[in-house]
Amino acid sequence: MSMFNVGLNQLFDVEIDKINKPYLPLASGELSFRNGVIIVSSSLILGFLFAWAIGSWPLFWTNLISAVLAVAYSADVPFLRWKKYPVLTSLNFIIDGALARPIGYFLHMQTCVLKRPATFPRQLIFCIAIKSVLSVAIALLKDIPDVEGDEKFGIRSLSSRLGRKKGVAHAILASALWFRAKSVDVNDSASLQSFYTDFFWKMSSMLFILLY
Template sequence: MELSISYSSFRGPTIIPQRFKASAHDNRLIPIKTTTNQLSLPPVQQLYGESRFSKSFFCGQHKRNPIRACDQVEPAGSDSDSVLAKAQFESGSSDPVLAKVTRFGSVYYKFLRPYATHEAIISAICLFARVFVENPQLFRWPLLFKAFPGLIAIILTHAYFIGINQIYDVDIDRVNKPYLPIPAGDVSLKQAWFLMIFNLLVGLLIFRLMDADLITTSIYCLGIFFSTFYSAPPFRFKKYSITASIVLPLTCSVLHNVGVVYATRASLGLPFMWSPPVVFITTFATLFFVVLSIIKDLTDVEGDMKYNIRTFAAIFGPKNITFLGTGILLVNYTGAIAATVFMPKAFKSYIMLPAHAIFALWLLFQARKLDKANYTKEASANFFQFLWKLLNLEFILFLFI
């Protein structure tokens, strides 16, 4: 008898009998030939198989959008693929409820664009902790539990920002990022809208339950306004590079940093004030987000040009924009070193000087690596991911300067 394995694109692997012969030494049957037909699916489907994510979140099935089969991969450094693979593996579990919840969680996590969400979490925690570094006598462990709902609200408004952008960019993403949940068919537009409304309302409810003061609530609502109209008409700030490079830093750096520091100090009964480290990190992060707002478009030139989104990358080309972004960041690092030299009492020079020199050299190395790769889509995505890591490192360093 003989076993061979064949593959059906609709039903998966099928086992067919195959010939066996008895061993001369015992009566066990051992296979003498096994044939495996070469799988003809694209690499993504070979790895993950057919999606069983429900048409609604909790019941039913639907066929994944065929564009998923394109040879597109998520930018290097994103760990959402491993989460999705794990979820799909677990979907065969004997507990259907757990499998559905796991699938929902993995897709929602991917919907959040993890690299950006991680930065929001890290920066919020570091800004919160910096207030206690400057006022150690006020620290009490129960304050961490009181602040945790505020962190959840920040994550939800950040998720709202990212989700609204994906909803209004769905046609562009079918060209530039077909692996994202909406163009890939993992989430419908109706489901995406439900999630965004949920994020918005729960975030506002948390602020209400925390009895946030008028200034804190106003900063939060202003962030929601810019998050919405960055992508949504009639303003759609992202359509033009100038407005995008203003609104993105304003929302993700200025409002975010000021809001977290103000809310933390207000909860402790402290007046708001700008310490040199807070001024430094806000200025540094604002310039960094200016760079991120132009570098993020390196991989999206094709779709942006098709839908008349006039980004700097589409107008001037990836090489010139990379040169510009790298130059701005080098000014950032040079400014950090200069601030340390001219304000030795405000900063710890033994940390600031070597750290920013290393970061600057690392940036130059990665920019040169991108140039050698001739600004391919994959190399550009890797460079963009690298910049987010540099920004995260800066916020962690902020705690010790």
């Protein structure tokens, strides 16, 4: 499902990625658009087949909500393409990353793996609270290296509206992020991308490890 979410965004952003991330498979031409569609579609189908095969309704609904939000975020059709709007981007990330996934994965583990009754312990509530903060920060951080391409194609992200330096300042919502951000060169896209992919997602993933 993660391959579907990320891949769908790359399918709709090929021209933008030629400016912001020319090294990506579709943007560089290493992967054809047709094969990209096949991979993304197959990932979506396999995600649902996996949930059906193991009989996990929590996982099925988590995948469905995540897929719908991915379409709303990326699809360049009327009333969608939420990535154009900072508020809708943050809302999308909160619903997906802070609500649907933590709750869905937790209920899957409880009811389908451990065969326990569904509960909502304090650890889950704490995880949701922290993930909500991180989701907003992710929504802000992800656009900082992409200002050039976003501006050219009319995507008015918060980073493009505020500028890179102010974008970083608004994105740092926790002390750990603040100390790591001190080493980021805000004028270097590679440094910004490293901060987002190498550091920030590791922090986000650690919450799931601690929860489960």
